[in-house]
Amino acid sequence: MTVSPGHFMLARLDDVARWAQSSSVWPLTMGLACCAIEMMSVTSSEYDIARLGSEVFRSSPRQADLMIVSGRVAQKMGPVVKRLYDQMADPKWVISMGACASSGGMFDNYAVIQGIDTIVPVDVYVPGCPPTPDGLLYAVNLIQQQIREGGRGGVVASA
């Protein structure tokens, strides 16, 4: 392609940065329970989260942008989740995947934390037990949308 002096694009630097940021949201490898299996399914060829640029699951919280809390959080796991969130570099986002992570789900008992929003701030909640991979993909889409718009805050990923 020949680039003549007449071909150029104008954009605000903020928009370009947000576009780049929203196209490479790297999740943290943190599988907790049943939802973690569906979280693995989104990376499979059927759902292919690579289309959204989020297939790079990082094992270190230092390299991750997005925490997907995939499953029930036991009282013993709560401090670990909080610590991992604290270790992630800003800016960071959180998806609460499934009924258990969002509200304790069907486990209203002594062992399960009744909603991880009591520990970490949540950006998107995904309903389901477990949610389908499509549901999680939609949640990642919502995160991208939030990044592009520059805002954040609890959004429920349901139609």
Place this chain on the structure above:
Amino acid sequence: MTSSSVLPAPEIVSQTENTMVLSMGPQHPSTHGVLQLVLEIESENVVKVDPEIGYLHTGIEKSCEGLFWTQAQTLVERMDYLAPESNALCYALAVERLLGITERIPQRAQIVRVLQMELTRIASHCVWLGTHGIDLGAISVFFYCFDLRENILDLQEAAGGARMHPNYVRVGGLNGDLPDGYLAQLDALIDKFPGRMRELRGLLQANPIFQDRTIDVGGLSAEEAVAWGVTGPSLRASGIAYDVRKAFPYSGYETYEFDVPTRTEGDAYARFLVRLDEMDQAMSIIEQCRKRLDAPGPVMIDDPKVAPPPKETIALSMEALIHHFKLMSEGFRVPPGDVYQAVEGPRGELGYYIVSNGENRPYRMRTRPASLYNLQALKGIGPGNLIADLVVMIGSLDPVFGEVDR
């Protein structure tokens, strides 16, 4: 919530001059969930392994005591979430034995139950193989496995309405008959399966890197395996052909022809081969089920005490409406007694010990999860190996933490 509540107390390990303590997990890509290993290491060599469990303790057993017999079924499926049908079937069989209706379960329901068990076994082994491959750096395997698993989840969704926890097996039979088009979908899977297995074996079985990493790693002798209470493929890889389906048949398993694959080496590679052979055997059982499924029949026991009336009668008959309301609002009562029922889950002997005091809720429910007993063998086989080999051992024992911690 300080860091001291996360890290183990120092007295758990006996630290000497040349060793250091390394905490592996609970957030670690190779621990298959939320296992924490407190390792005492001397350079790269592991001197002592202390598995720390409980990071997924959900209180399922306790919660079940507050639910009706049918409601508890939804919770038990969340234990071994890779093979929900095996939990559901084991629980249903146990309650049916307490009710004394084991002999009256319709034939078709039993065939579909076996079909679901074997499908879920293949799906579970797919996840095991995919993640085991990733642990060893073979990422392509994951995509092949999850493609196959996706077909099985489609079948589960068609039958029960949900991909992972269909709650399809119920006390007394099934939630409903198989939907239209299910058998055609099943036929497609049966056709696809042998080719996909050839590909999976081709990727790993003769792969020199995979063999180097797994042969003679995590060796478990037959005596050790029995002493640790190991069951399932891990036990059979050590040379003991114990399979609940053969030893204590249930749901008509005695009428199916299948082999129990065994190896004698007892290492991670043997466990890999046994599981692959098991997938082939599971498919041969599925083919036998498929042949028997052409004949229609009832899928729920004809007993108004346990089975709700058919949905279509509720709008037409007052008696059916009242009957349905009674069953849904207060459940059914189970005669007092206790029972232990085991099934062969993908990871080994999965058992439920249930005590009833005659109420409409379980008095006590105790699970014998195969993963918990298999995992403790890690304490025995871990020391004396490299940290990297420990990852292979965890993968080859295939623990599921929903089941370990419950």
